[in-house]
Amino acid sequence: MTVDIHDLTGKFAPPETRYDIVIVGAGAAGTAAAIAAAHGGLGVLLVDENPVPPGMMGTDVPLYYGGRMTAAAANPGRMVEAIFAANPQLEVAFDAGVEVLLGTCAWGLYRNGPAMKTLPEPMLGLADATRAWMVGYGALIVATGARDVVLGFPGWDRPGVMGAQAFHALLTRYAALATRRMLIFGSDSLALETALLAHRHGIDVAGIVEVADAVRGPSGLLAHVTTAGIAVLTGTVIVRADGGIDGVERAVLRRDGVDITIDCDTICLAIGTEPATELLDASGPVDATIRLVGDCALPGGSAAAGWSRAIAAIAPPETIVCQCEDVTRADLIGVQPPRYLDRSVAIAARSLATLGHDGPVDPDQIKRLTRAGMGACQGRRCRTQVACLLADASGTAVAPATYRAPVRPIPLKLLADWDEPAAMATGWDVWFGIPTQWTPYDTIGTADEHAPGLGGGNMHV
Amino acid sequence: MSEFPASGSVVVVGAGVTGLSAAWWLARSGIDVVVIDKGIVGWEASGRNGGGASHYQSPLFAEEQRLWPQMDELLGYPTEYQRERIIIQRDPALLEHYRAVGRICTAMGYRVDDLDSAQAQAMVPLTDGTCLGGIHLRFGGHANPQRTVQSYAWALHDLGGRIVQHCPATGLATAGGRVIGVDTPRGRIACDAVVVAAGPQANALLAPIGIDFPVTAARAEMIVTEPAPLMAIGGVDGNGLYGRQTLRGNLAFGGGPHEWIGTTPDGAAARPASPLIRSLARRVAEMFPRAAHLNVIRSWAGIVENTPDGRPILDRVGNVTVATMSGVGFGLSPASGHAIRDLVVDGACSFADIAKLGLARFATLEPDWREQRGWAA
Numbered sequence: 001m002t003v004d005i006h007d008l009t010g011k012f013a014p015p016e017t018r019y020d021i022v023i024v025g026a027g028a029a030g031t032a033a034a035i036a037a038a039h040g041g042l043g044v045l046l047v048d049e050n051p052v053p054p055g056m057m058g059t060d061v062p063l064y065y066g067g068r069m070t071a072a073a074a075n076p077g078r079m080v081e082a083i084f085a086a087n088p089q090l091e092v093a094f095d096a097g098v099e100v101l102l103g104t105c106a107w108g109l110y111r112n113g114p115a116m117k118t119l120p121e122p123m124l125g126l127a128d129a130t131r132a133w134m135v136g137y138g139a140l141i142v143a144t145g146a147r148d149v150v151l152g153f154p155g156w157d158r159p160g161v162m163g164a165q166a167f168h169a170l171l172t173r174y175a176a177l178a179t180r181r182m183l184i185f186g187s188d189s190l191a192l193e194t195a196l197l198a199h200r201h202g203i204d205v206a207g208i209v210e211v212a213d214a215v216r217g218p219s220g221l222l223a224h225v226t227t228a229g230i231a232v233l234t235g236t237v238i239v240r241a242d243g244g245i246d247g248v249e250r251a252v253l254r255r256d257g258v259d260i261t262i263d264c265d266t267i268c269l270a271i272g273t274e275p276a277t278e279l280l281d282a283s284g285p286v287d288a289t290i291r292l293v294g295d296c297a298l299p300g301g302s303a304a305a306g307w308s309r310a311i312a313a314i315a316p317p318e319t320i321v322c323q324c325e326d327v328t329r330a331d332l333i334g335v336q337p338p339r340y341l342d343r344s345v346a347i348a349a350r351s352l353a354t355l356g357h358d359g360p361v362d363p364d365q366i367k368r369l370t371r372a373g374m375g376a377c378q379g380r381r382c383r384t385q386v387a388c389l390l391a392d393a394s395g396t397a398v399a400p401a402t403y404r405a406p407v408r409p410i411p412l413k414l415l416a417d418w419d420e421p422a423a424m425a426t427g428w429d430v431w432f433g434i435p436t437q438w439t440p441y442d443t444i445g446t447a448d449e450h451a452p453g454l455g456g457g458n459m460h461v
Numbered sequence: 462m463s464e465f466p467a468s469g470s471v472v473v474v475g476a477g478v479t480g481l482s483a484a485w486w487l488a489r490s491g492i493d494v495v496v497i498d499k500g501i502v503g504w505e506a507s508g509r510n511g512g513g514a515s516h517y518q519s520p521l522f523a524e525e526q527r528l529w530p531q532m533d534e535l536l537g538y539p540t541e542y543q544r545e546r547i548i549i550q551r552d553p554a555l556l557e558h559y560r561a562v563g564r565i566c567t568a569m570g571y572r573v574d575d576l577d578s579a580q581a582q583a584m585v586p587l588t589d590g591t592c593l594g595g596i597h598l599r600f601g602g603h604a605n606p607q608r609t610v611q612s613y614a615w616a617l618h619d620l621g622g623r624i625v626q627h628c629p630a631t632g633l634a635t636a637g638g639r640v641i642g643v644d645t646p647r648g649r650i651a652c653d654a655v656v657v658a659a660g661p662q663a664n665a666l667l668a669p670i671g672i673d674f675p676v677t678a679a680r681a682e683m684i685v686t687e688p689a690p691l692m693a694i695g696g697v698d699g700n701g702l703y704g705r706q707t708l709r710g711n712l713a714f715g716g717g718p719h720e721w722i723g724t725t726p727d728g729a730a731a732r733p734a735s736p737l738i739r740s741l742a743r744r745v746a747e748m749f750p751r752a753a754h755l756n757v758i759r760s761w762a763g764i765v766e767n768t769p770d771g772r773p774i775l776d777r778v779g780n781v782t783v784a785t786m787s788g789v790g791f792g793l794s795p796a797s798g799h800a801i802r803d804l805v806v807d808g809a810c811s812f813a814d815i816a817k818l819g820l821a822r823f824a825t826l827e828p829d830w831r832e833q834r835g836w837a838a
Contacts, residue, residue, distance in 0.1 A: 002832070002833055002834060002835040003835045004721070004834060004835030004836055005835075006718050006719060007718060007719065007720065007721060007835060008718040008719060008720040008735065008737065009720070011718050011737075012735075012736055108736070108738070110733070110735060110736050114729070114730065115680065115720075115722050115729045115730045115731070115732075116680075116720065116722075116733070116735060117720070118720050118735065119735070119736070123736060125736065125739075132739065134736065282733060283733055284732070284733055325709075337539055337608065338709065340708055340709065341539045341541065341708070342539070344537055344538065344539070346537040346538060346615070346619065347537075347538050347539065347615075350615060354615075354618070357463045357618075357624075358463070358501075358502065358614070358624045358625070358626045359501070359625070359626030359627045359628075360627070362501055365501050365502075365504075368508070368607045368608075369607070369608070369611060371709070374759075375687075375758070376687045376756060376758050378758060378759065404733075404734070404759045404760055404761055405733065405734065405738065405760055406738070406757055406758075406759075406760065409687065409756030409757065409758050410742075410756060410757050411753070411754050411755065411756055411757070412686060412742045412743075412745050412746040412752065412753045412754070412755055412756075412757055413742075413746045413753035413754065415738065415739055415742040415757050416739060416740075416742040416743035416746050416753075417736075417739035417740050417742070417743055418743060420739070420740050420743065424717070424718070424740050427718045428701050428716070428717050428718065428740075429701070429716070429717070429718070430698075430701055430702065430703050430716045431681075431703065431716070431788065431789075432679070432719060432765075432767055432771065432788060434767065434770070434771030436770040436771050436772065437518070437770070437771030437772060437787065437788075437789065438518045438771075439518060439772075440517065440518050440565060440569075441518060441519060441520040441522075441817065444772075444817050445817065
């Protein structure tokens, strides 16, 4: 049988290293799984993306750090020490023979399937600050935790607006939190526990803010919060976060139509969490070699729908929903193109409603048309709220937009395979490598058709 | 959602860029047209390709060049069309290869300037001294595929055309040797004529009515970076890559080996992409050393069908017009839609000789043509 040299088959190198078990995420669940596997005599790799580079801490990886961290967060060595100090089991894992790689993210998971048969074996793409590489695995344990669910309101892009899990990490894991006085949004267990944690660490909790008319969390926890003297504002929504170059200075809230201004340097969004499974989402269905443990295996849950509705009811339509691409709520719901394009009368008349005439609303289609979720954070910060806003505007259920590898931003020169197999280079063509595709039409069927000069492919214009 | 259409004068199967353009051209002639698709408009390769629009090899080339500068105005919606292209190379043999292409275009009356290394670096600030030179096409250009397919769809709406998404064609109903309707899970759409522009799914639809439509499908992949400062001409590629800098500034490029995945009635899944993104990243970093620090933020794949000779099929059999652009359809779409409109309405293309793109050339095609080319899935 003829072989098409431009076929992908045989072009990929096998993974650089192989382990019986690879575990992504060195939190409590991932570390425990690693220790158990190592004690069972297996070769184990445990990777964790923390500490993430300081520049990435603003883009939800997966915690929403906002900007209220101290300079200590920019010191990788100190951050690594802090990670070990906060998780003594990591030392146990080391001693058990687990290979532990911190500051190493998993950006892509590749497996053969119905439409892909060219991989030599399942592979996980990893990257640290200096290189990217592929590892093979017998079993993959995903212990990537949960991400903060965050919502856009006027001023949410100011330093000092952060997620509850990020707040916990900066305060207890890294001891790198600069907060002095904070507001907490949300009122379920996550929010109430966050308030009590902050209070114990001497942070002034100016209040817990809940859009619903009643606290969502258990009454026992609420009693502790009340005893600590922390104010609870139900039926209250954020109007805007004001501030200056150093971030949030005060929040304007609205309750029963009356605006209340509260001084604070931090707004902690404790609205909920969702499983941080983008690595799997971008790869396809889970198979028998893959197991989820810890928070990423839980359904999560958030009060995002209620908050999104309450904020949208009072925030101006120009409120930014997607920070990466500067997409406003009005442009999202109007399915309008980005601002660098002129808007014709015809396109200004287009909307979610007119798009819906052709069939149900698809979040990925709206992502591409509006660019909400098309930025460097791949929608990790906005996709939940985008789905809420689209659902409310269309009156239908709308899933969040999907993820694509790499699920972490990786520089070209790092992601690049500088050691690719020779077959990749010899089989490379711009397009399909079909020489007759590029024959000038007039010469087809003439003596010039097979004239030298255009041999080979590499012809995509 | 709109009501399901019981009939249309012309039903177009496939809301890829070719089908949508054909429908738009038909609607411009006042014809009642219905487009159906198994998914969403422009959802396969039509909405996620390199966006190039400079196809000297096609009989539709002159019409492509004539139409693109007018498309935003004609459609009433943005395509992000930008004029001209630059192709740069780091390999002497490839540079000479493209210089030869430039001479072909020049001989056809389309100006191409050769660039030496210094000129290329001046025009392409993201490259460096490793660039040996290139060619500057003073014609052609590039557009945003996703925005363009949606613009065709919206322009079609504005002319009264109807689009039904998530509605695969399951068969063509015939009577008296003619197609009288297109069957779908939601019912039959009666029609006077049909256009099959269903990409990889076309052969399964056409075989039962006796039309052998030889195509087979493969996956092609692309990557995109975070935005770089805008270059004066964003339509720059080379080094084994096709693609462009978008108006937002992102660098979006594809190329390299493909995987043959055959055709299935449902259509093969384009997701996920493969680790090819690492070899794509390498070639983008080589082509644009001054952008090598930029983050790759996404990758994706599209399903592309090819004919045995890689050339389009544009033909009409009875009241069935069949169309595939064999993997090079986006840029030519303004012209291919025009040609298809002419085939449907007049039985012949009014502005170009497309006789060599007919099905007749496959009359002696061997049944194992895929295996003969190493294209079997």
